Amino acid sequence: MPEQPTGTGFAERVRCVLTAVPPVPDATACWAALGKAGVLAQAYRDGRPERGVDPRRLGALLAALDERGLNGVTLAACVQLATVLPLLAEGVGSGPAVAEALARTLDGTATTALAATDEAAGSDLTALATEVRAEGDELVVRGAKRWITNATHATWLLVLARRRPGPHFTNFSWVLVPADAPGVTARPADTDLFAGSGVGHVRFDDVRVPADHLVGRPGRGLAGFARHIAVERLAGALWAVALCRRALDAAKRSLTARDGLWQLDGVRQRFATGLVEVHQLRALAASLAGRIAVDHDGTAGALLKASVGPTVNRVLAECAHLHGAEGFTAGGPHRLRAEAEVFGVGGGVTEVVLGGVADQADRLLAELADWESVRESAP
């Protein structure tokens, strides 16, 4: 097992690995370098994805990726780290195909796309139409997925599919589908955002895979996803803090480079407001990280996710404004704002997540009355 550096040492090692990767939007090149160096495994407790993420190392890894300013590449890594690898690790008992996908995704020689969002259902996963049926020793997958990160360059697709009719959560399973299997068609999404992420739409036309490509136990697909969505939300928050820090840093450099602007009270106050908001988000992530990473606490994940989208939106809007006309430069702050909208959409739109927070109002109010119930763990 690779050595397990901690804190700054780990962050420096990730930066060192990434230095050797050309600064172009190529998610597979970054993933391969990180995997080869063993740092992907080190984002998990004891180097094992089935044990859950190590929030501090995951945050350091995402921050190092974010420093390169290639949001599509960071997005592609974030999904695999937070959701794909843990799901594969928990389903590794299914057979050699899942074990191979886990090993090769973890060592960076392959990538696996999370194909959950359905063409028909959008964010309501219980309404998804992509189906899997058993035929003899095979599984047959039919349906379509949209806006799938890593879709166009993935080696495998981890597909959430319906095994019987009805919205109940027990009606869904995960299926591992090789991207080159007959009947799989992936095409790039019509967007110029998230370069290098491989985001696209995927069709499955009666795709046949061996029965051991069922990942995990049948009927636990949606339950497994729900368990890991909180971790994806934690990863999103950790990345959001890094991205906002980068944007604020660029805004401050722009302001200080223009005569007298940084000395104007109005400008300083606007900047400081953004700085305070990012520190608030970081503090929230730190206070909830343990509950999410260890306990997969869905309420904690919803609380964090509900804060991320609006915070990123406000901070990046302010940063873009502070750049003045230069903010409209190609690849500049206004483009960053557009890409950062993903924080309010991916992993559950803010409005839906706020509904989940409201559902847990009594519990969250009780927590406010009892500081001892908030277990702190810095990311």
Added chain:
Amino acid sequence: MDERFTALLTRFLPARGDRELTHDTPLRDLGLDSMQSIELLFAIEDEFGVSLPDDDLTDTTFATAGNLWRAVSAATETQVGAA
């Protein structure tokens, strides 16, 4: 249904109020939605130290308190008893 089970179940029934929890109580009517059902499944498996068998992962199992208790008690007998 034992008290440990009903106490745990009640945590996931926001619309129960003062209503009695019987074997035939429809859980959906008491506020058990899909996401809450998932949390309930994990809570039961943690609390009782069992894993509900694949055949019991159906909407029928989660339809009433009695159905769910039968699945939990059967899993407890076979899995905990065998341990």
